[in-house]
Each structure stands twice: as C-alpha cells, then as structure tokens.
Amino acid sequence: MIITTRDTDDVVIFDITGEIRRSDNMETTLHHLVKTHLDRGKRKIMLNLEKVEFIDSFGVGEILASYISTQNLGGRFKLFNISKKLLLIFQITMLTKVLDIYEDEDCALRSFGQA
Amino acid sequence: MSDGRLNAFLNRFADVRAAETRAATYLFTFFFLTTFSFYIIKPVKENFLIGVTPAWWPYADLATALLIGFVVAFNARLIDHLPRRAYMTGTILFFVSALFVFWYVFDTGQQLLARTPMIHSSAVYGVIPFQVIIRDIWPLPVFVFCFFSDVFIAMSVTQFWIAVNDTFDPYQAKRLIGLFVSGGLLGGIAGALLTSLLVRVVGPENLLLFCPGILLLVLATVHLLHGEQRKLRGGSEPPSPGPKARVGYLESFAAVRKNKYLLLLAGLLASAMVAGSLINFQFKIVVKDVYEYDVGRTSFLGNFYLGVLFLSTVFHWAATRRVLKNFGIRLALLVAPVFLLLGSLSIFLLPAGLFLVWAIFVRGSDKIFDNTVSQSVRELLYIPVPEDIKYRAKIFIDMFVNKFAVGLGAGLFLLLFHVSRFAYKPASTQVREIGFLVLGFIALWIVLIVVVYGLYPSVLKKDLNRKWIDANKAVKDNVDMDVTGRVFDALESRDRSTTLYIMNIFDLIRKGSLSPELKELLGFKQDELRARSLDCLLDVGGEVFFRGFEEAIADKDFEVEVRKVFASDDYKAVMEKRLEGIAGSESDIDRMEAAKLVGMMEPTPEVMRTLGLLLRDPSSQVVTYALGGVAVHRPREHVPLVLRHLESPLTLQDAQTALAAYGPAVEDVLKEALQDRNGPPGARRAIPEVLSRFGTQRSADILLAELACRQEDLEADIVEALYKIRAVRPDVRFKAGKVRQEILFLIERSYEIFLEEVLPGMGRPGADTRAEALLDLKIKRVFDLLTLIHPAEDIVKAYQNILQGTRKSVDYSLELLDNLLDRDLKSALFPLIEDLPPAERAARLRKAIPGLGQTSVRSRLK
Known part of the structure; x- marks a missing residue:
C-alpha cells in the first residue's frame, strides 16, 4: 500500500494505491498518518480509494479508527472514488451508515462547504 | 481621557474590553442620568401621595396598573415604527415638556391650596382658567403625576435595556451589567442627595425643574451612543423589528403566555412586586404617622433613598458579583425573599415605637436587593429566551406584569383598608395586618424561584444541539465490528486459502450473521469453491462434499452437521494430528489455517500449547488468527503473549479484542502492565482502551489512578477511555476530588x-x-x-x-x-x-x- 498526501486549502487528501491490508513490511499505518495531521490541527480528511483494490479487516479497522479520531475532534472524514465492489461490501456491512462516501473528489470537497 | 486610560479605569470596576470602552461609558452615563432625574421625581411624587389620605393611595397604583397597558402598546408601536434614534429623541423631549407642565401644576396647586381663594401670580398671563381647574380637580394632578412617574421610569429603563441590546450581545451584556447597574445606583444617589440638600431651600415642586436639564443630557448621550453603535456594527443601523413585526401588548402577552418558562418568570417577578408593593404601603403608613408636613417628609424620603442607594452601591460593588460568582443564580435569587421573610416576621415581635426603624430596614432591604442582586439576576434569567421572544416578553413583563403586580398589591391594600376598617385602627395594627399578606406573597415568590431555577438549565439547553455525533457510539450502533471483520477476512482469504475461507464463512453462520445479501456477496466466485470446501481438512479424497456453496450455506442443517463432525472423537484426533502438522509448517497459509482452526477446536492442553506457538509466530497475519483463538478460549497463561501484541499496530486491534474477551478477570494483569514504567510504550497506551471495554468501576479506578501519575504519553488514551466508560456506564462513579485535580x-x-x-x-x-x-x-x-x-x-x-x-x-x-x-x-x-x-x-x-x-x-x- 502506498499513501501520498496532498493539501487542498484546509483539506488533507490521502491518495491510496494498492490494498489496505495487514502487511509485515508496513512502515506506517493509515490511522497513524491521519493522527499526525490531526495533531497539526487539520480537521478535514479525505481518502481517495480510486486505486484501492481490496481492504481486509485490518484496513477496515484503520479506516474506522481514522474516522473516529477525526470525528471526535469535531472534524470531518470522507471517502471518495470507492469501487462498486467495495461500496457493496461497505453497504452490506453497514459501514455506509457511518462513513461519508462520495462519488468523486469534487463532490467530497463541496460537501465540506455544505456542512 | 484617552480610550486606553478610560478602559483601564473602567476595568477596575468591570470586565470591559477595549472595543467596548466608549459604548460602555455612554450606557453607564445614560443610566446614571436617567436614575438621577428619577430620584428627584420619586421623593417628590411620594411626598405628594403620602400627603393625601391613605384611602386614596392605592388608586395611584391601580391607575398605573390599568392604564400602563395602553402605554405599553403605544410604546411598542413607537419602537416598531420609528427609527431608534427618533424614538429616543421624541420620548425624551416629551418627558422634558411634561415635567415643565407638572412643575407649573404643582407650583400653582400648592400656592392655591395654601392661600385659597387668592389667585396665583400667573393669572396676569391669562391662565386663570387653568388655576381654577387645578384647584377644582386637586388631588387628581398628584395621581396623574404618579402615573407619569411610573411611565417615565418604565419607559426609560426599557429604552436603556433596548440600547444595551442594540449595542452588545447577551454575553457581553452579562459582563457589563454590573457597570451599568453601578451607573444607575450612582445616578440615584446623586438625585436623592440633590433632593435631600435642596428641598428645604426650593421646596418639593421646584426640584422638578432640575429634571429637564438632566434629560437633555440623556438625549446628548443617546446620540453619542448611536454613533458608537454604528461603529461597533460596521456602519449598519441597530436591528429593528421593522414595520411588519408589530409588537403590541397583546402580542407581548402572547409571547409570555405560550412560553412556560416566561410565564413562571412573570409569576416570580409579579409575586416579588406584590410583596414589595405591600411593604411599600406598610412604609407609607409608618412615614405618614411620623412625618406630617411636606418639606420634612420630602427631606426624609430624600434621605431614605440616598441611604438606600448608597448602601445599594456599596453592596453592589462589594457583594453582587461575588454572590453571583460564588453562589450562582439560585442563591442570588433567594437572598432577597429570605431576608424579607425574616424582616416581615419580625414586625410581630417589635414594639410600635420601633416601627419607623423597622420600616426603614424592611423597605430599605427590599429596595437595596431590588437595585442590586435581584436586578442583575432578573436580566440573567432572560438569557436562555430566544431573542425575538425575549424582546416581546421583556416589554410585557417590565412594563405590564410589574405594574399589574403593583396594582394587585394596591387592590389588596384597598380591600384590607375597607374590610378591616383601617381608618379606625392604629398604624401599628395596620402594618401588622398587611404583614400577613406580605408573608404569603414572599412564600409564593420563594416557591417560584425554586421552580424557575429548576427550568433554567433545561431552557438553556433546549436550543443547544450537538454539532457532531459521538463517533464511537455511531460505529457501535450501526456496525457489528466482529461480523464486519469476519466478512472482510472471509473475502480476503477467498483467494488465499479455501480452507480459511470456509472456516471464516462457518464463523459467520455460527454467529447467525449470514444475511441473504452477504451470501450473495460471498458467492461471487462460486465455481471455484464448488466441491473444495473442507476437503483438505477432512481428507475426503476430492469427493464432492457440497453440491454447491450457496446451497450448502442456505441449508440450515449445515451448522448442525459441522458441529457434529467437530464434536466427534475421531475428528478431534485427526484434527490434533493435522494441527500439529500445519502449525509448524513453513507456509504462512498453513499456519494461518492452523491458527484459525485452534479457535474452532476444544481447548485441550495440546491445542493451547499450539496456540502459544502460533502467538509467537513472526507473521502478523498468523498472529491475528491466533488472537482470534485466544478470544474464543481465553487461556490465562497466554495473557502475557497477547499483551506483547499490543505494541504492534498490525496486531493491536485484535490483541485488544482478545484481551477484552477475557473480561474483568485480567484487570490486575492489565493494571500491572499499565503501571510498568519500563514496559513497551505502545502496549501501555493500548491498555486503557481494553479497560474501557470492561467498563467496570475497578477499570475506571485503575485509569483514574494512572491519570493522576501525569504521564503525558498516556494522557490522551486514559482520558478517552474514561470518557468512553462514562458514555456507556452512567452507574460508574468517579471521585470528584481526584477528577477535579486532574x-x-x-x-x-x-x-x-x-x-x-x-x-x-x-x-x-x-x-x-x-x-x-x-x-x-x-x-x-x-x-x-x-x-x-x-x-x-x-x-x-x-x-x-x-x-x-x-x-x-x-x-x-x-x-x-x-x-x-x-x-x-x-x-x-x-x-x-x-x-x-x-x-x-x-x-x-x-x-x-x-x-x-x-x-x-x-x-x-x-
């Protein structure tokens, strides 16, 4: 899994490539990265899942932990560009009830303005 | 004085921010001058009123009670239709003109009454008809003047608070209220002092000539304030309800009637006013009994108000802020009625000779509290009321309810006067009989304070909504994390190992979590699964075990059949042998299968030994499955191994889940690990979350004790864990003293x-x-x-x-x-x-x- 970070105004976007899964070669975790940005005062976090092929239970835990950490500080945590297959799994497991998921980056960015 | 120095000076008395300095000064001056003029008018009015027979006294209050409503309605329409500046200017000029008229009437009336049938010197200007009218209708002008005085103070005070609202928001106003009240008290002192000093020189009626001059200064202050308001609002005009938002007294009444809190607040204020009104009658009876003549009486009243206002100022500066800060609104509200209750009870014990002292004490206390704590608290009680309703309600309560209450007090006095034949009774008896009514209204006042204060926080909270939900709760309420993890693991294992996949599916079936949607989702690759289900584990030699996966998992007997297989001795023997083989395999997949299998087997010593081996595995994926087995069997001997896995972010969540599965039985072990200063920091930071899942009193105590050690790296996790315990376990008690320290x-x-x-x-x-x-x-x-x-x-x-x-x-x-x-x-x-x-x-x-x-x-x- 490769995570690159970019900032758009006060929004931090993580572009993730590969699989969000447990790996012994992992240098850092998604949740750790999100917390680092929260510690710097960032409160608007987005995950670009366009190039994410699969997520395992560890990956789901990381996404939910990131969501909880952000939300409980009064921040907003959003996902976008999620594949139809992953979206279906998210729907069946009810993750869509707690996670904000948008079709693309523009929609996700615009939603901050509406909040 | 420069703004900076003025601000520094004001800050000695109140919390005034730099940008607020000028506006606060103008408002202070506004209130100072208003009360300055009023405390000249008031002793003069009281003197004239006490001068007439007591049977007439209540009519002044009754007239106010009956007519003030019309003034309220008229005033509301003026506020509604006129620009604020024009409204203020117009009303102040009206008061100025009216005061000249009253001076003329009283001056003429006094001379006519003293020298009847002589004609006053002004007759030479052709005003004889007026003099005749004044003589014929006397003492009606006294009652008109009383009414005017009530209208003047009510409108002036309303204007003042409207000016405050136009200038500051409620929280600013709350900070500055003490300063404004001080201005009012000092103005009153100045007015009463002037009355006291000059009444013997110029006579009561001529004192009125000072007031128009003072009111013109009010007018100048209002204009300066208006300019400052524009600055504070960036050039815009103060908000106005606009011509469409008509606020008559009926609308004002409706605003109060529809709101339970305001209704009770109005009742509270009314009961206080009735009690105050009756105390005032007691005071008048005693004063009339002691002071027979105008000048002496006006001088006494001037001195009385001077003393009251002086003590009010001292009390206000020394105690109001402290009382509010230290004891809160409720006790601040109770100070006045409790004090008056005790004072009113004492009338039944004191000899008649001490009644003037008693009257000064009780009436003085009533006025002192009214000027200080009660006035400040009354304004605070309006804070939780929405702005538009407050605007209407304040008009109604300040100008109608209060006067109505005074009218009610007057009506009760009138009733008592006639029913009890006061005219034939000594002053002491009259005062004591009124005392019973006073006690009744004070009791009602106290009850309403308790009720209103009980509602205050809930009214305050009504419009206070959460800005975001508790994410932990949202996840807990909507997502079954155990099932979700298994679904993702099942999908993940599908391409890796059919055995793992099927075991994960079986877990879902056992938990009753295999919904039709989930079956469909998991059946994506049904062809690959067909006939390969548990064959590698059960050595069925490639024979088709299931006709098709969907059919199998749809079969309700599936779980029962598998359970029977698992329970058989032959199966256990085969599986233990198989477990031994794959647990030591070079292949990560084999070891993952072994780790998963452990969780499905009986916890024999051999199985637990294998579990121990798997918990030491270098692969985090194997360990994760092994931790799943720990969560099932909860072997005490493996707790230290599980604790080790709290250190790695890859196994952290599963290790926490495994430890949570042990329940409070491992609290002591966790406590020891948490307190181990040399222990791995990551593992220590992960322990509070596990304790929070227990949510027991002991877990809370362990966390709080560790928080008190003030290790900054644990602070966030401990506080979060304590917060979670509080969120889900309201029965857990926290030692307030220790929490406060932290x-x-x-x-x-x-x-x-x-x-x-x-x-x-x-x-x-x-x-x-x-x-x-x-x-x-x-x-x-x-x-x-x-x-x-x-x-x-x-x-x-x-x-x-x-x-x-x-x-x-x-x-x-x-x-x-x-x-x-x-x-x-x-x-x-x-x-x-x-x-x-x-x-x-x-x-x-x-x-x-x-x-x-x-x-x-x-x-x-x-």
Missing part, C-alpha cells in the same frame, strides 16, 4: 501551552500550528474529564457549541457551564474558552496563576 492540572498545562508556545507564534506567517492543535486537544480532554463529574450530555453539547457553534449558542454554552461548574473550575477554565483577544487572554491567564510563564507548571506542581 482537570485543573490539564487547565494549567493548557495555560502554559498558550503562554509559552501559542502566544509567541501568533501573527507570524507560517507559524507552526501544532501548539494550537495541542492546546485544542488539551481543552478537549478537560471537557472529556468534566463529563465524569457533570452531566455528560450537557458538557459535550457545551464543548461542541463553543468549538463550532453560532455566537448565540456559544453564549448559551458558556452560561450552561456557568451553571454547571463550581467556582474554581469556572475561574480556571473560562479564560481559556471565552472569546478573548490573545493579549487579553494572556493577561487573564497570568492573573489566574501568578508566575506562569516564568516557572513551568510541572516544576511548580512538583
């Missing part, structure tokens, strides 16, 4: 961060935001800890609204905290969370803890 420590640490890290970087381009973020986190932790000892939902709402609310909801939140927190916590926390300019915040923080910034908090605490 809250105060965190507040002090926040002070230090602001002064030493945030403040120096402020205004610098590209300054690091981490210090500010750290300060935010510290403040959040303060609020999280506050939920342990105060109503959690209220604290959370207050925090969220302070962080993200509108100006109004921030005000409500601060007011709510003001009611919830004790004095020490308030005085420590408020300088951190109030909306203050950085320099002012820094000054307050330094003032709150002298020496801060020179010596670090931690070293001082050591």
